[in-house]
Amino acid sequence: MAGPKLKPEELASKIKYNLPPNGWMDQPVEFREGTFNYSGNPKNVEYLQLPNPRKWQPTDPDWQLPENWKEIILEGLRDRLHRFRSLQIFMDICVRCGACADKCHFFIGSGDPKNMPVMRAELLRAVYRKDFTLAGKIFGKYAGARELTLDVVKEWFYYFYQCTQCRRCSVFCPYGIDTAEITLLVRELLSLIGVNIDWIVTPVANSFRTGNHLGIQPHGFKDSIDFAVDELESITGVKVEAPINKKGAEILFITPSADYFGSPHYYTLLGYLALFHEIGLDYTWSTYASEGGNFGSFLSHDMMKSLNAKMYAEARRLGVKWILGGECGHMWRVVHQYMNTLNGPADFLEEPVSPVTGTKFGNARSTKMVHICEFTADLIKNGKIKLDKSRNDNRRVTFHDSCNPARALGLIEEPRFIIRNACNNFFEMPENTIKEQTFCCGSGAGLGTDENLEMRMRGGLPRANAVKFVKEKHGVNFLGCICAIDKATLPPLMEYWVGGVDVGGVHELVGNALIMKGEKERTTDLRGDPLHIEGNRHV
Amino acid sequence: MVYSVKASLQEILLRKKTSIVDKWVQRFLSYYPSESMKFLSSQKDRFANPVGYTISSSAGAIFDELVGDGDFLVTELLLKDVVRIRAVQEFLPSQAIRFVFDLKEIMRSEIEKEAREKGWRDEFSEVESRIDGLALIAFDSYMESREKLFKIRIDEVKARSFQTIVASGAGINNREKRNGD
Ligand code: SF4
Ligand code: SF4
Numbered sequence: 005m006a007g008p009k010l011k012p013e014e015l016a017s018k019i020k021y022n023l024p025p026n027g028w029m030d031q032p033v034e035f036r037e038g039t040f041n042y043s044g045n046p047k048n049v050e051y052l053q054l055p056n057p058r059k060w061q062p063t064d065p066d067w068q069l070p071e072n073w074k075e076i077i078l079e080g081l082r083d084r085l086h087r088f089r090s091l092q093i094f095m096d097i098c099v100r101c102g103a104c105a106d107k108c109h110f111f112i113g114s115g116d117p118k119n120m121p122v123m124r125a126e127l128l129r130a131v132y133r134k135d136f137t138l139a140g141k142i143f144g145k146y147a148g149a150r151e152l153t154l155d156v157v158k159e160w161f162y163y164f165y166q167c168t169q170c171r172r173c174s175v176f177c178p179y180g181i182d183t184a185e186i187t188l189l190v191r192e193l194l195s196l197i198g199v200n201i202d203w204i205v206t207p208v209a210n211s212f213r214t215g216n217h218l219g220i221q222p223h224g225f226k227d228s229i230d231f232a233v234d235e236l237e238s239i240t241g242v243k244v245e246a247p248i249n250k251k252g253a254e255i256l257f258i259t260p261s262a263d264y265f266g267s268p269h270y271y272t273l274l275g276y277l278a279l280f281h282e283i284g285l286d287y288t289w290s291t292y293a294s295e296g297g298n299f300g301s302f303l304s305h306d307m308m309k310s311l312n313a314k315m316y317a318e319a320r321r322l323g324v325k326w327i328l329g330g331e332c333g334h335m336w337r338v339v340h341q342y343m344n345t346l347n348g349p350a351d352f353l354e355e356p357v358s359p360v361t362g363t364k365f366g367n368a369r370s371t372k373m374v375h376i377c378e379f380t381a382d383l384i385k386n387g388k389i390k391l392d393k394s395r396n397d398n399r400r401v402t403f404h405d406s407c408n409p410a411r412a413l414g415l416i417e418e419p420r421f422i423i424r425n426a427c428n429n430f431f432e433m434p435e436n437t438i439k440e441q442t443f444c445c446g447s448g449a450g451l452g453t454d455e456n457l458e459m460r461m462r463g464g465l466p467r468a469n470a471v472k473f474v475k476e477k478h479g480v481n482f483l484g485c486i487c488a489i490d491k492a493t494l495p496p497l498m499e500y501w502v503g504g505v506d507v508g509g510v511h512e513l514v515g516n517a518l519i520m521k522g523e524k525e526r527t528t529d530l531r532g533d534p535l536h537i538e539g540n541r542h543v
Numbered sequence: 544m545v546y547s548v549k550a551s552l553q554e555i556l557l558r559k560k561t562s563i564v565d566k567w568v569q570r571f572l573s574y575y576p577s578e579s580m581k582f583l584s585s586q587k588d589r590f591a592n593p594v595g596y597t598i599s600s601s602a603g604a605i606f607d608e609l610v611g612d613g614d615f616l617v618t619e620l621l622l623k624d625v626v627r628i629r630a631v632q633e634f635l636p637s638q639a640i641r642f643v644f645d646l647k648e649i650m651r652s653e654i655e656k657e658a659r660e661k662g663w664r665d666e667f668s669e670v671e672s673r674i675d676g677l678a679l680i681a682f683d684s685y686m687e688s689r690e691k692l693f694k695i696r697i698d699e700v701k702a703r704s705f706q707t708i709v710a711s712g713a714g715i716n717n718r719e720k721r722n723g724d
Contacts, residue, residue, distance in 0.1 A: 499691070
């Protein structure tokens, strides 16, 4: 751990732990290992044609910014205030009521006041006041205005990459101020002078190049899916089809790439494959729309738009009727909140109708994209699939509402309905930690890197704390969720704070419980763990 | 090591428990910036404020065991929960566990007068030794948390480099590796 070396007596007497009450503007940030993200790889910055590619790190004293960096940012801000009415409003209407102040998981877990959403936004607002309001121009600091300096840029980088764009704060704001939007805009401004992080730039570049975050090429993608098909056969005895790039299929299925290369995501992939086979779905995978995730939405509107467009371009190329989307988080925010103005409406597709139940998904009339939980819940409701709940009896399940599906899409009841139909043991976490009020995993929006682990643990504390509670009260040992970032980052969070809780997708539970025609007697779940045995038979 | 605190000292400490524990909790929270301290000490909902709740719900039980004669059975668990939080926050190691030592000063100032009147020196030093015992537990817990953090980080790096191999098409789909075991 970095930090000044002090003698014990100095420690005891000299350290001032409290920030001066009004002196927040004068506290420069300190980049401590474990609490920030590394900079974007210049190769990929260049690939994305973003400005100022170079080797640098946040800990460097000189960030090698372009000479006119200040001008670029202020001009960028002026342009965005003009283009995004919401930004102008967010800058002007906050009444500092404080309703959002204690709602951010990073504030709750760190106790750092600059993680209060109102303070986070204030970091931009103070600069806005200085250069874009009369009072700020005249009264400066006394009107809460602040000169844009290099220290401010560093502070922006630190705190706007300490916001997971989860939007919990906006639920409590009487004016609906969306700090996530402010975060995206500041990241966009930073990107204009070449200040990016690698965990966004590299996955975005890979997505442009091969269609997915890891840069997996079509043959690699096919190998992964084929392997999953084989593995599913060895568990269930049923050989399923998994069509790839099949022109004229009715439905295009898009899911995060982690589902086919990450663990525990992979077991959810097995669940999808089993389900699609069982209902005889006419669908296809795409090797280019091989990523649901849109890390562009963590960086800028332009990047978000391009990555979103690729899904629809693939739908057009393959000639499908509509798109079914997997267990992804922010993909749904982009589709639901931005798609129409970015690339839509997707008029060349048809209004989605379930080919199995005939249900029309009117809510997806414009985007033409249905969430797999809506789709599966509809199958269950119409009695179209058979589920043996007891096959999940080794699981005592709770459900983490992933931020984006819950708050951006309003997908609250469907996953719960599915879990209740696929498992016997389901326990909710306390009400103020779930549904619209769900606590973030602490690692979304590009923050899920190993170098940022300490910060992630702070941000994830409120979520983990609620899981620990249901673990102690109900013996919960499985944390279900419907987001790839959750599946990647909740396991370490559980390991640090809770212990003994596995993380997995809702469709993993569906895959376990699904009774398939022609299947052999299942002895293990999709993870290869033995099923709950009672009296020597599977119950 | 188990020390016995003379019964009457024990009695006074227990009588002053509320005041000592309150001060201890407040001191613990005073290491956070002042804007946050108000929230950390006033929000009582355990889910809205896990940091404040963890310290305020543990402090009393830790105090009871400390003043008692027995082993630190409950204390060990509670202290671990508290230190696990400090170990990932903006503190140097010494700052992270300093709150344990604060208890000495707080207790001393609370019972100072009576202790002087009654000529308790040795008895109080027994209590202080027990606080040193707490500090050792806190130190172990701190290291345990940090080591876990490092292990998690190593596991993530390993998993990522395996994924890169998968992505390059070289080592496709070895389930054992995928599971990291
Ligand atoms: S969007 Fe989430 S992470 Fe960002 S300030 Fe609001 S609550 Fe915090
Ligand atoms: S809740 Fe809304 S209006 Fe109130 S301080 Fe927060 S952002 Fe400002």
